Amino acid sequence: MQNVYLSQLEEQISTIMNSRKLQPHTFIMKLFWLAAIVTIALVVNVSAEEKYTTKYDNINIDEILNSERLFKNYHNCLVDKGSCTPDVRELKKDLPDALQTECSKCSDVQKKTADKVIKFIRENKKDEWKELIEKYDPEHKYEKRYEANHSQN
Numbered sequence: 264m265q266n267v268y269l270s271q272l273e274e275q276i277s278t279i280m281n282s283r284k285l286q287p288h289t290f291i292m293k294l295f296w297l298a299a300i301v302t303i304a305l306v307v308n309v310s311a312e313e314k315y316t317t318k319y320d321n322i323n324i325d326e327i328l329n330s331e332r333l334f335k336n337y338h339n340c341l342v343d344k345g346s347c348t349p350d351v352r353e354l355k356k357d358l359p360d361a362l363q364t365e366c367s368k369c370s371d372v373q374k375k376t377a378d379k380v381i382k383f384i385r386e387n388k389k390d391e392w393k394e395l396i397e398k399y400d401p402e403h404k405y406e407k408r409y410e411a412n413h414s415q416n
Contacts, residue, residue, distance in 0.1 A: 313368060315357050319350040320372040328383050334391075342394045362405045365412075381409065 327333045339345030341355055357368075366374050384392045400406050 314370060315361070315368050315373065316353060317370050317372070319353060320370055320376075322350060324376050324379060328380065334388070338388075338391050338394070342398050358399060362399060365408070378413075 327337060336345060336348070337351050340347035340351040341358070347355060361369060361377075366377060369377065384395070396403065396406060
């Protein structure tokens with residue numbers, strides 16, 4: 264994507280430089296605005312790809328884990344057995360990528376919450392854990408990686 268921006272920038276500069284009608288100050292102003300636009304486009308493009316949304320980071324995870332009704336609703340959404348609220352829909356969308364990338368796009372809060380939730384479900388909701396594994400990790404590769412990473416702690 265950056266190569267596209269650079270080639271477009273080169274074209275624009277070449278066009279501007281070959282134009283004999285421009286006054287020196289007009290050339291400099293156009294070049295400045297072009298550079299500013301390209302810089303903004305690059306910054307927006309790079310920062311948009313790096314992290315998952317944090318708008319649900321302040322959710323009370325203990326309330327969900329300790330409420331059979333809330334936990335069941337969240338779980339049913341994740342395993343395609345029920346409807347989804349916006350926060351669970353976002354989690355469901357990002358979960359496969361988070362598993363593949365070891366949560367590399369997660370905020371610190373999301374990483375801590377994920378560890379807490381995984382520990383809770385593995386210890387207290389074994390049947391639900393099996394369903395989640397069947398859906399998101401049928402080959403058990405993420406589960407094995409998680410166990411290896413957390414057995415050292």
